[in-house]
Amino acid sequence: MSLRARVIAIATATVVLAGVAVVYTVGAVQRAEPADAVSAFGLDSGRLYFRSTEAGHGRVARLPAAPATAGERRRTTGGPVCERFHAAGGTGLCLQRRPGIPPTSYAVVLDRRLREKRRIPLTGIPNRARVSASGRMLSWTMFATGDSYATSSFSTRTSILDTRTGYLIKNMEEIQLTIDGRRSHSPDVNYWGVTFARDDNRFYATVSTKGKTYLVEGDMKKWTARALRENVECPSLSPDGTRLAFKKRVRDGARDPWRLYVLDLRTMRERPLAEQHSVDDQAAWLDDSTLGYALPGRDGRASDIWTVPADGSGTPALRVAGGSSPALVP
Template sequence: MRTLGLRGRLLVTALAAVLLAASATGYALLGEDPPAPVRSAPVADPALMVLTNGRLSTVSAADPGGPRQVTDTACDRVFAAAGTVACLRPVGALSATGLVVMDDRLRTRRTVPLTGFPNRLRVSAGGRMVAWTMFVDGHSYATTGFSTRAGMLDTRTGEVVDTLEDFAVVRDGRPYRGADVNFWGITFAADERRFYATMSTGGHRYLVEGDAGARTVRTVRDNVECPSLSPDGTRIAYKSAVDGDPAKGWRLSVLDLASGRVTPLAERRSVDDQAVWLDERTVAYALQTPDGTNDTWSVPADGGGAPRLLVPGANSPAPLPGTPQAVRSAAALELE
């Protein structure tokens, strides 16, 4: 398998300009203010993949607030690693959502129909495994009665796990079965077999460690949601409900798996996102603005420093280290 994909510069500058102009015209016809304009320009490497107004984009990691390349690929969530690009399609008035797995030139490799509203998405570091979470009832972790469905795709074998609820559960060292078991927020270990996720049951929200091959999960710790495993596999960034009550918001923290030590991060605003590690020292996450759009922020993972605005007007960040490969929209490919 190729090294982390999305190399080189995006070849969609002209397409992005046309797309943005068309979007502005549409908003004018509707009598609404268009989104803030985004400059489109070649992106240096390394880069970050983000969503700009729901469109797959890349920005320079050295200048994340600067010009960006915007494609015509629409996603509600996006993630990429090692040449595998995963996209959860938006739910439309006449269309359902689904997972689209693409290569580093945005050519479709696999589609998986899904039910519900896109929520979380991850690709394992080697690009083999893709995991998603969908809201199938309710739209917020802070409400009661919500239900999620978390599944996986093995891009090598083609096997699809429709839901982790079919996995055998060990809670506090004992086999466990519960009608209210729910999973969300999967993150993979480097071996692409082990994973971590959130499991909700009996009023508790557990961090669980799972084995995709054995189809098992075991509880590790309480009050851990939306885990994100560090690149070295030793720590987990996550959101914890303040005072155990999601209605009070979430505190972004980091758990050391060996010692069990928890480090609250300098971000004190409520973060309802699955953070991503930009490197061993920094995590990134999205925060919604009052007008309903999103900004991507970063904060040191050691509890020091302060939050920093990373990519304005963007969400769903994914780091693309090294020398990015050329990523082109389907329309750009047709022009060749």
């Protein structure tokens, strides 16, 4: 090949590669649109908000509070793109993961109009997101290693943000933990799935240590936590503050290990719910008697949102085809 031919070939290859890079970059930006873009709607009372997983976009969408018919096609899309989402008290929390080498993640605090107020850089894979009823306290969990609670080869990092003071706890592993009346100093602790009480001080979460998982009750002011019982994961406190929904390990191994339960905090009695499928989600209370949660989708959808009565009666019902991260704004 002549020198001129080599030069032409190299120039052509450079143009092609540049074109590919531009296409990839544009596609990546479209898949990870900033949360501070103008939203088509805000956080209004009586609306069900969720991640729309149709076509894999992950945009926040909303529905009327009352169930619709004909496959729930009355959704309004146009919110930010999130991997996980939750909202309450006029505050939204959007966990984002943007492509790149390496990928980058963010916790994005949103106002009532779903406009960005604060962006916090994170490491890992977004996993859980919760906002307290008042909108003041936010928490999120990231997988530092691994991507499933079904195996032992994972590590999590859970953060708590007080939006009133701006104080951020980057990793709650240093909280003073008591198990069976004794202070725990084990270095292998992992926390995840925080849920807040209405006083914005008391909270519940899961901790794993020495091969066991526990439900812990925490105190923000004292920065202490005590284990209440074993085998409780991803707790979710009811609006009236009397019950916790959670997933309980009912089978060993990584195949279909969990079932949804509700724990009465006064009697400490638990009740299995009617959902028979294994639910790997932090269920959300849509009201004092109904829970919403995500399951793997049908017909090629990434996930669907289902509901089930919180008293153990009834049968599961499909609420949103193509959705996850449900949050009903009171």
